[in-house]
Amino acid sequence: MADLEKSKDELQGEQVDIDHVELKPNSDLMREAFDGENREHELGVWEAAKLHPWACLWAFTMCFTIVMESFDMFLNSSFVALDYFKETYGVAVVGSTEKAIPTRWQSALFQAGQCGAFVGVFLAGPITNRVGYRWTTIIGLILMNATIFISFFAKSLAVLTVGQALEGVPWGFFIANSPAYASEVVPLSLRGACTATLQMSWSIGSIVVSGVTYAYSKQQSDWAWRAPLALQWLFPTPLLILIFLAPESPWWLIRRGRREEALRSIKRLGKENEDEAHQALAMMERTVKIEREQGGNPTLLDLLKGTDLRRTTITCLVYASQNFAGNLIANQATFFFEQAGFSSDRAFQLGLVNSCLQFVANGLSWFVSTYFGRRTVYLWGTATNIVLLMILGVVASIEQNNSTNIAQASLAILISFIFAGTLGPISYTIISETSSIRLRALSTAVGRAAYYVAEIPMIYLASKMLNTTGWNLAGKCGYVWGGTACVCWIMAYFFLPEMKHRSYRETDILFNRKTPARKFKSTVIAVDENE
Template sequence: MGVVSEVKHEVQQKPFATTAQIENGIHSDAEKSNLRAEAMEAENAEYSMTVLQAVKAYPMACLWAVLMSSTIIMESIGNFVALPAFKQQYGIIDPATGNHVIATKWQSALQVSGQLGALIGVFIAGPLTSRVGYRWATIIGLMVLNGMIAVSYTAHSLPQFFAGQILEGLPWGIFIANAPAYCSEIVPLRLRAPATQMLQMFWAIGSIIVQAVSFVYQDYPDRRAYSFPTPLAIAMFLAPESPWWLVRHGKYDQAVKSVNRLGRKSRLNAVDTVAMMRRVVSMEATTKKPNYPELFKGTDLRRTLIVCGVYAAQNLTGNLIANQAVYFFQQSGVGERLSFALGLITSGLQTVAVISSWVLTTYFGRRPIYLWGSAFNLVMLLSLGIAASVPRTHASTLAQASLGLITSVAFTVAAAPASWAIIGETSAIRLRPLTTGIGRATYYIVEIPCIFLGGKCGYVWGGTALICLVVAYFQLPEMKGRSYREIDILFKRRVPARKWRQTELSINDDQ
């Protein structure tokens, strides 16, 4: 966003295109020149401000990014299958122990049910968001989720519960496809990393909610959690639409109003900011409506592959370890209640780790944090595989649990949060809803088979992590400090990933 430097204290008064001129289009060379000058001033202002100035200038943008990111909690809240009450209601008697257990085939089915629904949901998200906007697409998803939760929690059999979980997954796909795109579009350049990385933090918060409920309510699920989507939908109704989405659809006057709602009027020039957005959108202009085949053509193919690759790498470099901390504690012989308590502690550490990552990626960049974090995870995963291969003893199982804990926390301080910043910045503006959607689909396609791997999966994930690390070293560019105009230009010029940081661009460049 175009923020006026704090030393000015006020918006500099100068001739610029009025919102009416922007709404009606630019017809003369003088108007085009004026609009271009305003766009340059807004972009230069973004370069010059600090992180603290960005927060002070756009406090409401930070708030709306938090609210959008909180929709990710939904994906964790739907999973209560580990509760004893669930086993009591839907399980069968194990002849060996006399306890209720969920049949193996249904355990496998329930583990992937939500992901299957979300896989469908992400393909719905792209066209839906392109048509109605991030705000309304999210509201629709939250309202649908209310109904789908009712299906799951009024189910009287595992087939009904399985169907409910798939239906719940549909709006999950909308949330996870839209959140990184929306967060990256409503904040200024200096805040793109922390705004998108909040997604990882809310994933940890979702795990804390589930594990806390599982720890406290051992005999029944907490139905108070079911009503969470409704107040969140009300909050999203009050949220502004992404000004980038409005500019893409020619709604320039509304875009100016949206920018004013995101920031403080005394610290920004909203018309200049919209001019900057319009400049970038005009660089990507085409008569075609956004469509999936475009993602695999020309320079957009490279951008799509980066987003899909980073999403896939989340599962191939430690994400599933991070999500299965309780499993590793149970494998070490720790009791069920203590395992949930330790899992709760792990999620708390992950939350702190994500907050630490805001500083790391903001000041050191996305690429180095991602590469070094992936390299560390590679070592941990191979160590986990070795610990799982030695004769099973109390020491070896404790080693597995410890390595799982270290991997889960390390993953959420480096590779995972850095990947969200990369995902939010890489795609072209006009194709962003579609790109983030198909990228998340890649995530689910990779995740589903990985869910069923056991402790020795450290060897498998270690091998895939090595491949991901090598590919990222040669193909992942550094987008820290780059405006969306510069990112577009660098992709169009096919600049090699390792040369992005050294490549200099002029503020006058459009291609």
Template sequence: MSANDLSPSPRDQANPIDSKEKYAVEHIDDRNYKLEAEEAENKEQAMTVMQAVKAYPSACAWAFTMSSTIIMESYCLFLMGSFVALPAFRRKYGIPDGNNGYVLESAWQSALQVGGPLGALIGVFIAGPITSKIGYRYATISGLMLLNATIFIMFFANSLPVFFVSQIAEGIPWGIFIANAPAYCSEIVPMRLRAPATQVLQLFWAVGSIIVGGVTYVYQKDDGSSAWKVPTALQWMFPTPLAVLIFLAPESPWWLVRKGKLEQAARSIERLGRKSQVNGPEGVAMMRRVIEAESQENPSLIELFKGTDLRRTAIVCCIYAAQNLAGNLIANQAVFFFEQAGMDTDTAFALGLVTSALQAVFVMASWGLTTRFGRRPIYIWGTGFNVVMLIALGIAACFPKSTASSNAQASFGLIVSVMFTFAAAPISWVIIAETSAIRLRPLTTGVGRACYYIVNIPCIFLGSYMLNPTGANLGGKCGFVWGGTALFCLIAAYFFLPEMKGRSYREIDILFRRHVPARKFASTEIDISADE
């Protein structure tokens, strides 16, 4: 190809994507441009998982880095859940429970755990427009610096209302992280790595809970304020180092193409993979092919609820919301749940730590299953298994209180928590990342996560009320309630959840535009030359 062939064609000059920046990306005419796009897509389709890892080692590393921002939401969320079971914290801020102990009032227990999601609800709504404007990297770095500041509020809190405010303040950057991480990870890796790259998010969620479990287990016997101040201060370990790493990371090439920065997008692709195995111009051509099939207007929230995007938005919102309804609330309140099941404090904290460790192991085990069996079967069978376990938990709690009954409840609760992170939870991140349209992705993930918090907030109040001795005091009988909600999620997934394993973003767009039923996604064939 000669140097003269690199100048934009008349089509480029008329196209708002290309006219924004003169670029040195290979481009001849419509026919060759499309051939380059097809070639890039065929290469991704032909790759195995291991070939993709070898070709894109840097992409894997940067996805790993961005995913680690989720540690901070997990850490603080589980930290506040552990504080309600912490003896020193309950003596300081609780009321007598009638059994020579102390407990936080049910309303405050719920409020402290709902503060973070309230803040995150704000965060996810501002994340979409900010990310669309300045990119994933700078939006995430801004969130990290904001978190550094808001940790001070929690560290110096001396009353329950101030703790509540601190949780709202910290929740705002959480919303930015949780909206950006799955989208960024799915956009910087080749197709075969989309599942493991986004499932890493659930691994870091487990890592955050492991750190909390270890720290609170060590400090739960402390009688002073250090029992909660030291774990709180440890939050400062994460934001600054992560901000430095993310500053060095490449921007998502898909975001750069959306902004018309094609030369930068090609360089970003080459930074993400081995130069001998990736072709930046071909990758840009593939991305342009997808993006140019979409509207060229600036993305808006209204578009999420129009045409075929309405269906995609509904799937993302429902998958996010369902995370609260299939056992997740038991996992998030594991220590307090084990105490209410009859375990002593030491055993409850130890079981909470064991649960977190097992979750990390099972998240990694789920990567191979997703690659082999896809998304839909694992989500449906995993949720179905948890329905059975939750009902079994409720039945165990119906027996008179005894060691055997307590052990059975603790066992079923542990199984539900672990299986949730083996099937439904990690698969959810993959589905969320793949379902949204490229152009609307930051907005879709933001609105979807907002639905998570909208459902999460009342569920936290309900969950705390059901477990708290000053509330309904249901203990393991809450399994009947969560079993019912999980069954509803299972039925909805069977009818409406599509299978997108092995599909390029172009193919996914076409399947939605053709209004293909969810159960026929896997069997529908899409020609490589199709542009709808």
């Protein structure tokens, strides 16, 4: 302990002192690092939750910022199904007395926020590296409050589209930071459940949107869509206050050399016992030191160097694949139900049911991600949706009647349920665990950028497939998404490693040794190994 206290005194108050910590010669510090990591492995799920309720609260709070992206994403898909919105901004459909929003404007509304978020995720990485997760998120929440005004007061599809694009920029901040922060503030055994909360935030957003748009669906005025837009202001300010009160990630503080602040964060997150707090601190210092020996200050180019290229590829592929296994059906559920033959009123009701069932699936995913491996959940979830998507395509291909309409709606809801319980939440866990500590802020941002690169053209394709002014495929789109989901399954089978129960140090070592994906689970890493 004498050496440890000496190290504390020497490092206190210095911004970059972590670069000068010699961990290997310091036996006391190494022993504390060993004890801290062993404690992480020994801590069970329920015990960890009871000992670290504040860590769970702050992780959930950060993840809840995603509700705003979800809210707006589902809101846009609901607008195109609102009768008064279609009457105001739509065009006549050949052979029908009804109007529809042109495909190009549907796509623009759906894609605008994602384009803004694409910019936001690239801004988030450098900003987070400089000011931390908390202040980056606070900046995003302030921007969110400001940009909602543009959408709310829009009087044309063009201005509404611009407003959505600007709202997307803070979304990028939220989605880049949330999985990284959540994975860094909770114990190892809670990582899966806490990062899975991101998908639950998506479901909460869709439930609120479904309820509000259904309530206003018969409104014959601009308030049919302005009132739901105004409800976005419910979220940023309360979240801003909570995030301001939250502790910064101790991992980020250690990376910046702010050792005493990191120790205070560790204690606020649940390790009030002095010895346990110092053990956790030593474990973090050891991991950060090992990574620093492999490179200096992180840059985007580092994501493409050495073993980090493999980690970046996995992160990007897992994120992008969310768009190819049924997720876009869930995101456009209300419009899909209309195209499947249901009235506008019934389509909104089914959309609300679908959102509520997704929320249930998200709750179940906490247990699934806790007791099953990340790779196992991803592969089985994808395989199940492949089968269901192909069946959806078959049902939509036969002669249509009320029974086939019900079957299509049921299959779409089931596909969304499976996605919300397996693929969706486990993807965030995989992403947060794959990147190295040193590059985490940049890696999660670039991974989400890959998601948007895949999603933006896929949104156009999905709108084209469903729209009556496009290909009007309805459930036949199941063939397309089933085929793309097959590609995702094959890539995951060969390239996705199992990282459940692995500390960040162990994950670093496995990647540095170029361990094959299917051997991650069985490879033993001793607590005293550093490379």
